[in-house]
Amino acid sequence: MTQSSQTFTDVLSDSLAILQAASLRKTQSRVELLKALIAQHGPFSVEELHQQVKFKKVDLATVYRCLTVFESVGLVKRCDFGDGVARYEIHHGSSHHHHHVICKICRKSENIDDCEVQRLEQLVLSKGYSQITHYLEFFGICQKCS
């Protein structure tokens, strides 16, 4: 697993530290969401996350708002799997750059840890763009579905 070098508790406290460093309050909603994001390896859709936290009285609108904030401070990464639903996964110190393979049928994803795309970013740089990032996803049909 990508994030096994740190325990759940480590990642959570690091995440909370990032929140506080950004002058963001440690509210129950945010803590619950972070716990959900860290406990299982995402990416999760907003709806999936809401399912996990709504019994703690966390509203769907709050989920949207928290995820937006989390993304702005780099706590989560937004992923788009081409189906019109935004997904988020936790991002922390020991979670390195990676991509996903998404099953075209069940929509489950698996990590792809290799990435040779940095070189291509040079090309983009030479076209005059700055602050370049890239987004790479693989689509296929997993064994269970085929």
Place this chain on the structure above:
Amino acid sequence: MTQSSQTFTDVLSDSLAILQAASLRKTQSRVELLKALIAQHGPFSVEELHQQVKFKKVDLATVYRCLTVFESVGLVKRCDFGDGVARYEIHHGSSHHHHHVICKICRKSENIDDCEVQRLEQLVLSKGYSQITHYLEFFGICQKCS
């Protein structure tokens, strides 16, 4: 330009042939949409396409329905730029595999014609997935916006 090896007319008639080969009718809405998709290099959002064809009495729902059909026969490619809006670009014989750089601010895109990612697909293949495709987009800020 990517598709300059064929003229507008060539690409349009090829596209219409694909439609007919798939037993899909050559309706005015579909022709107008294809013309819009071919005339300028996309990708276009559904809304942008609708703006281009609505004076021809093509309804927004029809745009959605046509694009879904076009995608299912490989006439267009769906692109997600991570902003929750689906975009489509024409795909035809002489339009080769490519990616985009998307400006984080104006959302305009430019083609990236190099792709070395095929090798990575081998890795995905070895994980038991079939019918693998990949999706790669670059994000950055273009000169005009920075």
Place this chain on the structure above:
DNA sequence: GTACGTGCAAAAAATTTGCAACCAA
């Protein structure tokens, strides 16, 4: 105490669907 955040409800944006009329083959 004072912002910042939240719940709730309503609005907005994006997409899908039902159905009668239309039209391409």
Place this chain on the structure above:
DNA sequence: TTGGTTGCAAATTTTTTGCACGTAC
């Protein structure tokens, strides 16, 4: 003729926003 398509309207789905209240610091 006739079944695939469309326009229109309504319904869903996804996301955002306004506002008064709650709460972290």
